[in-house]
Amino acid sequence: MTSSLRKTEQDMLDRRQFMKRAAGLCAGAAGAAGVSWIASSDAPVRHAAEKIYTLPTFGAEGTIHPRLAIVHGADPVTMVKAAVDRMGGITRFIKPGEKVVIKPNVAWDRLPEQAANTNPLVVAAVVQLVMEARPSSVVVTDVSLNDPLRCFDRSGIRQAAEQAGAKVWIPGANDFRSANLDGELLKVWPVSRAFLEADRVINIPMVKHHSLCGSSLAQKNWYGILGGRRNQLHQNIHTSIADLAGAMRPTLTVMDATRSLMANGPTGGSLNDVKVFDTIIAGTDEVAIDSYSMGLLGADPATVEFMEMSQKRGLGVIDWRSAGFVEFSV
Amino acid sequence: MSKDKREPVTLKNIRRIWSVFFVALFLFFFFSADFSRMKGYQVGLFLQADPLVWLAGLLTGWTVYTGMALALFIIVPTLFLGRFFCSWICPLGIMNQWISRLWPGRRRAEDYSMNEYRPLFRLKYYILAALLALAAMGSLQIGLLDPIALIHRSFIISVGPAADLGLGVIYQRPQLFLGGALIGALFIALILANRHSPRFWCRALCPLGAMLGVISLGSVYRIRRDVDKCTDCNKCLRGCQGACDPQGALRIAECHVCMNCIDDCPEDALTFGVPEERSSIHAPLDVNRRRLMETAVAAAALYPIMKSSLTGETTAQAAVIRPPGSLAEPDFLRRCIKCAMCMRACPTNVLQPALLEAGFEGLWTPVLINQIGWCESHCVMCGQVCPTGAIMPLTVQQRAGTPGKAPPMKLGTAFYDRGRCLPWAMNVECIVCEEVCPTSPKAIWFEVKEITNRDGSTRKLKMPYVDPKLCIGCGICENKCPVRDKAAIRVTSVGETRSKTNQMLLGK
Incomplete structure (x- = not known):
């Protein structure tokens, strides 16, 4: 040849x-x-078909009663433990060997006392409690608005979580997957991988003021699973919050009301805007928890649009007293 | 000495160990110079110890800024030992050396001619003269070609982000830099120049090498050739890094003191030390004095031309937003060596190497581009790593101010573009800018207005405003604005703390 x-x-x-x-x-x-x-194709450029994930349901099995435990006290560790114990103990929520993701609010580059992020002591208390249920892994994560490294370090949450035995994981640019949130407004959005791979999710939001929707609480905290064009959600913030709350059903919510940001939210910055409540609200009904928390901020939950939407969609009850609650001090 | 009696502890091998150590140190500092890794490491050490930065900074600023006295650790030994920096310490020189040994297809026999001195190598002295003449006039341009500034800039803006692409080992998120491809291409060109002749950069272009060469002219300890023992075999040329004619009359200003020739000499004719009776004579510095003067005069003539151009210095420029703690623009340009350390330390990637926004003098100096990032309101990293004080090191307290006592550092002021703003132009709810505004009370505030929709119905909408007295110009509003391509709120430099003239409000 x-x-x-x-x-x-x-x-x-x-x-x-x-x-x-x-x-x-x-x-x-x-x-x-x-x-x-x-x-041969009608498309000028070939792309691999994108996999669309769905968020698992993380809810605890069986009926949890009471659905709300409101605890007043000074020590977050005893408060969190007492609250969860009254709902049946942490083993009701987490089985040995499960992968647990904990979602505090770590949105801002602020110090713990400025109350713009979840209290690190509450994060540590929740991690400690979860460790008792012998999960295979405990990851603390959030999608911050300021530089995430600064947010986790300066909020004290990295140190608190790691000392209590959890791993802090900050999503990088490639750690978001398209997930169908199946909401009224929010359909397919990039969601942090951690939440798609978890067995159980615990929400630890905090009580704070927010200019556009009045408050930033448990349901609003799910903004922090999203990547992408998140800043557009403000254009219809109430539907967005209700959509997210419907898509993301956590195993347990532990609301941090040890101290709250009463004004200039959600970023805060001044200690004058911080008020101490020394309260933890644990529960499985995010709407009821938000409703109680709005009371602390001096807002009327019945007039808040997203609360009404969430209640109508069966995500919880605004009248938190009807949810089945206990309130005590430790 | 015959080859079978090879001694492992030779000066050449000691030099090799140091060169690996210093390149590793450079890479370690490069890797460590960010918020989560810095932990007090002196990451700017190479820049602070750079004699050319020391000298040029002295000429433009009339000070030896904190830490820059470290350059004496290079200058003083050079006076006695010669230009050892280039092959023992300089990460760019050592990388050039390694890379020039890697070219495939170059035959060993070619090394001899490759390592011969060429008249082209005078060029670096002219470059040095031009840069120093400009510095003496008050314009700091050494950063363009200073090897230490150059390698930092190349790694920070191009090599690092490219190496980390898709990996996420060095950076939390992929880094983007304005004109990064240009800086990367220049670095590659400089590496490829080793194909022309080994260490082309070091021998022909490097102004720091030229400066150290001049300093080394009076050095006592040198490579000495015993003319009795020497058989003129030229084997000393084989590994000669500086192309300094060790086989003839040594050109001390070119010699890197790499010690290769000592090991390569089969006759033991080469030693490092003081002259002896049978030592060869050494050649004087090979420059054309007239050419030297011409270059210096030409460079000096450039100064008035630059100063009569429209720059951030002569006229306030909206896009020239400098990092917090930056000196006023004329002083800033007298200090900034374009090393890009601030861009490495910046947590949000907002610091970008300017192209011509700040004038030709301001090429590759740091400016904030808020579409890429924003300035974290309590971050002072850039000032901490700046080796020359162009960005002063601030405490968080100095940066953020004390309510009622000291005002915060202000980089500029945010302005609404009401034709693009969703509430103002389109009756769409938004105020993301207000949410993310970091000051307390927030500089962005809103008024609830009743607006009329197209169909005649009315509703309430929150309309945002900027309070220019409270705005610190951090640009997070611009970055987070949902109008992505050109935000509806944008920061310009007016009102910046560092400028007395670039102000707009009476009583500020």
């Missing part, structure tokens, strides 16, 4: 050479036709 290629055109081809060359040309033509056939 190689020798025949070196010959000039005047050279005669013998039959064998002719057959070989013809076969080679036919194979080449067939190959080109085959590639054209296989790659």
